[in-house]
Amino acid sequence: MSLTFFLFLFGGLCGLAAVVIHIVLLVQGFKTSVGWGLLVLLLGGLGGLIFAFGNWGRRGWAVVYLVAWIGCATLMGVAAYQTAQAAIGAAETTAAGMQEAEAQIEDLSNVENIQLDL
Numbered sequence: 128m129s130l131t132f133f134l135f136l137f138g139g140l141c142g143l144a145a146v147v148i149h150i151v152l153l154v155q156g157f158k159t160s161v162g163w164g165l166l167v168l169l170l171g172g173l174g175g176l177i178f179a180f181g182n183w184g185r186r187g188w189a190v191v192y193l194v195a196w197i198g199c200a201t202l203m204g205v206a207a208y209q210t211a212q213a214a215i216g217a218a219e220t221t222a223a224g225m226q227e228a229e230a231q232i233e234d235l236s237n238v239e240n241i242q243l244d245l
Contacts, residue, residue, distance in 0.1 A: 131209045138202030145195035148188060149175050172196055 149167075152175040157164030159182070167174040172192075179189030 131206050131213075134202045134206035134209070138199050138206060141195045141198035141202060145172070145192060145199055148192045148195060152179055152188060152192065 149172065153164065153167045156167040156174075156178050159178075163178050167178050170177070175192060176189055179192060180186060
């Protein structure tokens with residue numbers, strides 16, 4: 128398996144962890160007060176971080192949540208970059224092959240008299 132696969136896999140796991148932590152923070156926000164719950168709900172990840180860092184008992188969640196989002200974004204970004212570079216490399220190789228084939232076809236079409244010795 129390739130490195131890109133593992134980057135996508137671990138990036139997806141980090142994203143899944145961030146979503147699960149966000150749901151936990153959303154539930155805890157509504158348990159604390161409706162205002163905190165709406166903040167987490169409406170502001171998404173930023174609201175979750177504000178809520179988690181704003182409450183002393185949830186700072187560990189905030190750090191894990193932040194690391195999960197950063198890990199997801201970084202790993203997925205690097206994997207997407209590698210995939211794009213591989214696609215560009217394949218396209219360049221194909222283009223070079225096509226140019227070589229066109230040159231060979233042109234050489235064959237320029238032959239006027241073909242003599243066959245039988």
